Amino acid sequence: MKKTRLRIIGAIVTAMAVVSAVVWWRHAEQVRLVAAAALPQRPELGAWPEELRERIARAEERARTLFGAGVGLGELARLYHANGFLREAVCCYEGLGWIQPTEARWPHRQATILAGFGEMDAALLKERRAVELAPDYVPARLRLGDLLFKNNQPTDAAAEYQAVLRIQVDEPYAQLGLARVDFEAERWEQARRRLEPLVAQTNSLLGYDLIVTVHERLGLMERAAQGRSSGRASGAYRDVIDPWVDELLGDCYDPYRLGVASGAAARSGDLDTALRLLERAVIIAPSDLSAVFQLGVLHRERREFSSARSRFTECTRLDPGFADGWANLSALLEQLNDRAGAEQALVEGLRRCPESPGLHRMQARKLAQSGRRVEAVEAYRRSTRLRSNEAEPFVELAGLLFEMDRVQEGVEAMMGALSAEPxxxxxxxxxxxxxxxxxxxxxxxxxxxxxxxxxxxxxxxxxxxxxxxxxxxxxxx
Structure with a gap:
C-alpha cells in the first residue's frame, strides 16, 4: 500500500516536471521567435572599432538561441542605442517589451528615442507604460510630464510634475515644469513665485529664460535686467540626469558622444563621471585630438596637473598645428612656475601656428608683464588683425595704450571692441x-x-x- 502510494506520488511529480519542462521549453521557443523577429538588419559598421562589431555579432547570434535570446536582444539594444543606431535600437526594444513586459527600462528608453524622432503619440504611449511599471522613477515621470506639455495637455503635465514633487520635494525640473505650465497660461504671479527660488536654487541654470519675461510682464524691469545678465553668464539649459539612459555610455564606442556626455557631467558637477567617460573615449580612440584635449582640460580642473601636462603635451604631438594645445600647455607650465618651459611652449606654438590669434594674445600679455610694452602692443595688434570679431583683445590693447598715455590709440582700440561686440x-x-x-x-x-x-x-x-x-x-x- 505504502509502495503504491509512493509510486503514484512519483508519477505525479514526474508528470508535473514533464509538463513544466514542456511549458518552459515552449516559452523559451516563443522568446527565441520574438527575439529573432525583432532583430534589425545590421547597419554598416566598417568604420567602427572591431570590438563593437564583434559584440554586435555575438549578441545577434545569442538572440537566435533557445536559452539566451532575451539576453542577446538586450545586449544588442544597448549597443545600438549607445552608439546612435536608434532605429535599430527601437526594433530591439519592441521585442524586449514582449519578452520582459515588466521591465520599465525598455519602454522608457524607447520613449526617449521616439520623442527625438518627433513621434510624440508613440513616445507618450511608451512613457506612460514606463511610469506604470516604475511609478517612483523620477526621470520617467518628468519626461512624461514634458511630453504631455509639448502635446498641449498642460493639466495632465502638471499632474505628473506634482507627482514628482510628492516623491522628491523641491525637485528642480518638476518646479520648472509647473512654472512653464503657469507661464503658458499667462499666470505671471504664480510663475514668478515658482521661478525666483528655482533660479536661485540652480544658480540660473534653470528658469532664467522664463524669469526675464515674467518680470517684464509684471513691470519689474530692474529684475528683468538682472535676470538677463545672470542667464547669459550661466550657460545653456541642462537636461535632467537619467541613470537608465546614462548607463548606456558604458557601451559607447563613439568618442564624440562620450565627449559630449562628459561635458554635460562636468557642467553638472560630476567630475568623476566626466573623467571616466573621457578616459573611455581616449582608450577607444587614442589619437582623437578632441578627446585627449578635453581630458587635459578636465585634469587641470581637477588640479591633477601632472596628468594635464601629459595630455596637453600629447596634443602638441598629435597635431603640432593645434594652437590650443600649445596655449594650454604654456599656461599650465606658467601656473606650475615653470616659466622657462612656458616660454618655450609659447615660442614653439607660435612657430608652428603663426596665424593663431590666441597665441599672439598670450605673447602680448607676457610682454606687457615683463615691461616690454611697445612689443606687447604689436603682439596685440597681430591678434586683433587675425581675429577681429573678438572684443577682449581690443579691450586689453586699449588698457595698455591708456597706461602708455597713447590715449587716442586706446580710444580707437575701444571702438574696435565695439565693432566686434557692439x-x-x-x-x-x-x-x-x-x-x-x-x-x-x-x-x-x-x-x-x-x-x-x-x-x-x-x-x-x-x-x-x-x-x-x-x-x-x-x-x-
Missing part, C-alpha cells in the same frame, strides 16, 4: 569714463545711456561712473 560692457564703461574725464558731456551721456542698458556692466562700476559724472558736471545723470 554692447561689450568693458568698452562701454571705459568709453563713458573717458568722455567724463575729458569733459565731453554729450559723449558721456551717450555712453552712460548705453552702459545702463547693458546688464553685464557690473552695478558697482555703473555707480562709480554715475558718481564721476555728477562730480564732473554738477548734475545727476
Amino acid at each position: 554692447q561689450n560692457p568693458s568698452a562701454l564703461g571705459l568709453l563713458a569714463f573717458y568722455a567724463i574725464s575729458n569733459g565731453d558731456k554729450a559723449g558721456a551721456r551717450d555712453w552712460l545711456r548705453r552702459a545702463r542698458l547693458q546688464p553685464r556692466v557690473p552695478r558697482e562700476q555703473m555707480e562709480r561712473l554715475l558718481t564721476a559724472y555728477k562730480e564732473k558736471f554738477g548734475e545727476t545723470f
Whole structure:
C-alpha cells in the first residue's frame, strides 16, 4: 500500500516536471521567435572599432538561441542605442517589451528615442507604460510630464510634475515644469513665485529664460535686467540626469558622444563621471585630438596637473598645428612656475601656428608683464588683425595704450571692441569714463545711456561712473 502510494506520488511529480519542462521549453521557443523577429538588419559598421562589431555579432547570434535570446536582444539594444543606431535600437526594444513586459527600462528608453524622432503619440504611449511599471522613477515621470506639455495637455503635465514633487520635494525640473505650465497660461504671479527660488536654487541654470519675461510682464524691469545678465553668464539649459539612459555610455564606442556626455557631467558637477567617460573615449580612440584635449582640460580642473601636462603635451604631438594645445600647455607650465618651459611652449606654438590669434594674445600679455610694452602692443595688434570679431583683445590693447598715455590709440582700440561686440560692457564703461574725464558731456551721456542698458556692466562700476559724472558736471545723470 505504502509502495503504491509512493509510486503514484512519483508519477505525479514526474508528470508535473514533464509538463513544466514542456511549458518552459515552449516559452523559451516563443522568446527565441520574438527575439529573432525583432532583430534589425545590421547597419554598416566598417568604420567602427572591431570590438563593437564583434559584440554586435555575438549578441545577434545569442538572440537566435533557445536559452539566451532575451539576453542577446538586450545586449544588442544597448549597443545600438549607445552608439546612435536608434532605429535599430527601437526594433530591439519592441521585442524586449514582449519578452520582459515588466521591465520599465525598455519602454522608457524607447520613449526617449521616439520623442527625438518627433513621434510624440508613440513616445507618450511608451512613457506612460514606463511610469506604470516604475511609478517612483523620477526621470520617467518628468519626461512624461514634458511630453504631455509639448502635446498641449498642460493639466495632465502638471499632474505628473506634482507627482514628482510628492516623491522628491523641491525637485528642480518638476518646479520648472509647473512654472512653464503657469507661464503658458499667462499666470505671471504664480510663475514668478515658482521661478525666483528655482533660479536661485540652480544658480540660473534653470528658469532664467522664463524669469526675464515674467518680470517684464509684471513691470519689474530692474529684475528683468538682472535676470538677463545672470542667464547669459550661466550657460545653456541642462537636461535632467537619467541613470537608465546614462548607463548606456558604458557601451559607447563613439568618442564624440562620450565627449559630449562628459561635458554635460562636468557642467553638472560630476567630475568623476566626466573623467571616466573621457578616459573611455581616449582608450577607444587614442589619437582623437578632441578627446585627449578635453581630458587635459578636465585634469587641470581637477588640479591633477601632472596628468594635464601629459595630455596637453600629447596634443602638441598629435597635431603640432593645434594652437590650443600649445596655449594650454604654456599656461599650465606658467601656473606650475615653470616659466622657462612656458616660454618655450609659447615660442614653439607660435612657430608652428603663426596665424593663431590666441597665441599672439598670450605673447602680448607676457610682454606687457615683463615691461616690454611697445612689443606687447604689436603682439596685440597681430591678434586683433587675425581675429577681429573678438572684443577682449581690443579691450586689453586699449588698457595698455591708456597706461602708455597713447590715449587716442586706446580710444580707437575701444571702438574696435565695439565693432566686434557692439554692447561689450568693458568698452562701454571705459568709453563713458573717458568722455567724463575729458569733459565731453554729450559723449558721456551717450555712453552712460548705453552702459545702463547693458546688464553685464557690473552695478558697482555703473555707480562709480554715475558718481564721476555728477562730480564732473554738477548734475545727476
